[in-house]
Amino acid sequence: MRTIKVHLKDRSYDILIGRGLLKKSGAIIKRLDVGNYAVCITNASLLKLYGNVLRKTLEKSGIPVRFEMVPDSEKAKSEGVATSLIRRISSYDKRKNIFIINFGGGVVGDVGGFVASVYKRGIPYVQIPTTLLAQVDSAIGGKVAIDLPIAKNLVGSFYQPRLVISDTGLISSLPHRQISSGLAEIIKYGVIKDRTLFAFLERNHKKILRCDNASLEYIVSASARIKAKVVEQDEFDRTGKRAILNFGHTIGHAIEAAAKYSNRYNHGEAVAIGMSGSCGIARRLGLISQKDAGRIISLIAALGLPTKAKGVRLQAVYNAHLHDKKFIHGKNRFVLPVRVEKVKIVEGVPDAVIRAVLKEEIL
Numbered sequence: 001m002r003t004i005k006v007h008l009k010d011r012s013y014d015i016l017i018g019r020g021l022l023k024k025s026g027a028i029i030k031r032l033d034v035g036n037y038a039v040c041i042t043n044a045s046l047l048k049l050y051g052n053v054l055r056k057t058l059e060k061s062g063i064p065v066r067f068e069m070v071p072d073s074e075k076a077k078s079e080g081v082a083t084s085l086i087r088r089i090s091s092y093d094k095r096k097n098i099f100i101i102n103f104g105g106g107v108v109g110d111v112g113g114f115v116a117s118v119y120k121r122g123i124p125y126v127q128i129p130t131t132l133l134a135q136v137d138s139a140i141g142g143k144v145a146i147d148l149p150i151a152k153n154l155v156g157s158f159y160q161p162r163l164v165i166s167d168t169g170l171i172s173s174l175p176h177r178q179i180s181s182g183l184a185e186i187i188k189y190g191v192i193k194d195r196t197l198f199a200f201l202e203r204n205h206k207k208i209l210r211c212d213n214a215s216l217e218y219i220v221s222a223s224a225r226i227k228a229k230v231v232e233q234d235e236f237d238r239t240g241k242r243a244i245l246n247f248g249h250t251i252g253h254a255i256e257a258a259a260k261y262s263n264r265y266n267h268g269e270a271v272a273i274g275m276s277g278s279c280g281i282a283r284r285l286g287l288i289s290q291k292d293a294g295r296i297i298s299l300i301a302a303l304g305l306p307t308k309a310k311g312v313r314l315q316a317v318y319n320a321h322l323h324d325k326k327f328i329h330g331k332n333r334f335v336l337p338v339r340v341e342k343v344k345i346v347e348g349v350p351d352a353v354i355r356a357v358l359k360e361e362i363l
């Protein structure tokens with residue numbers, strides 16, 4: 001097991017990473033002393049796969065648990081689902097010291113964390129992320145939110161968990177596309193901050209795609225460590241340090257929006273195309289060598305991710321990128337690679353460059 005500490009004064013917490021942690025989570029959570037009654041937010045598929053293991057370990061440690069189901073899709077991050085969870089919890093929260101466990105991917109983590117942040121002005125919660133993306137990204141850092149029809153993550157707050165337990169053994173039941181989606185974020189961490197991680201991904205892509213546990217433990221820990229460091233430097237997204245986590249996300253979000261958030265491209269796939277596009281922009285601006293850009297694009301492909309978007313219209317992607325929240329004072333803003341382990345934030349990339357990259361390199 002590996003432990004990473006997130007240092008945030010009185011909001012500090014540990015991230016535990018290792019295979020088989022789920023069945024030990026009862027004892028681990030008991031030691032935290034965050035409450036005597038667990039409300040576990042999850043969905044029906046995860047309950048079926050792992051509900052018994054989780055119930056058993058909690059009850060063995062003297063923590064009764066009640067499972068609360070949410071829909072298995074982004075629809076769970078809605079006002080209706082959040083309100084219904086709050087009402088249900090309040091109906092049995094009598095003389096109990098309730099805390100929340102979010103058992104699932106980013107969707108469960110975001111809505112469960114949101115409920116924890118507002119119920120009784122905040123109750124403790126533990127993240128047990130079950131997707132690769134959630135283990136390396138969404139479960140860490142305290143951004144919790146629900147969506148409104150007009151935009152994703154529009155209602156939310158910063159509310160840190162008390163603990164993150166990442167059992168890498170859970171990744172083996174994830175559908176292949178979901179694994180790739182998490183891998184896109186892991187490539188991102190390599191490019192922005194960690195050439196050792198990047199080289200490891202290059203050398204071990206086959207093992208990783210087979211869910212080799214030692215490899216998974218290493219890449220999840222290396223990524224979680226980077227996310228934790230960035231969050232420590234910019235907990236509330238104010239100093240600009242968190243911005244480098246958006247590498248690949250400007251074009252990525254535009255592709256997701258242009259594809260109308262359909263199943264055509266999931267988040268990681270869109271980010272993969274976005275990273276590939278950022279390499280193209282950086283190369284045209286003379287920021288990165290052909291060789292380094294080629295290395296990044298080859299790794300994206302080696303890990304089974306797309307580097308080009310098919311079936312989305314150039315104009316739709318272009319228009320969507322104009323609405324990106326990273327636009328500041330009307331100027332676009334891109335996180336561009338300079339070499340592996342170094343990125344630069346560039347404002348005001350000429351329109352002609354963006355259009356040329358969209359047209360000639362990624363669409």
Ligand SMILES: NC(=O)c1ccc[n+]([C@@H]2O[C@H](COP(=O)([O-])OP(=O)(O)OC[C@H]3O[C@@H](n4cnc5c(N)ncnc54)[C@H](O)[C@@H]3O)[C@@H](O)[C@H]2O)c1
Nearest residue numbers: 072105106107108130131133134137138143170171173174
């Ligand atoms: N809070 C943040 O900082 C942050 C960061 C990135 C993304 N997000 C959010 O995360 C969400 C996406 O999260 P996600 O990619 O984890 O998707 P997800 O939560 O929708 O999970 C993907 C699918 O995998 C299934 N699943 C989960 N774990 C499984 C397992 N171990 N075995 C088998 N199936 C499993 C789920 O039931 C679901 O169908 C988005 O809503 C996004 O906005 C939040």
Ligand SMILES: [Zn+2]
Nearest residue numbers: 185249267271
């Ligand atoms: Zn992302």
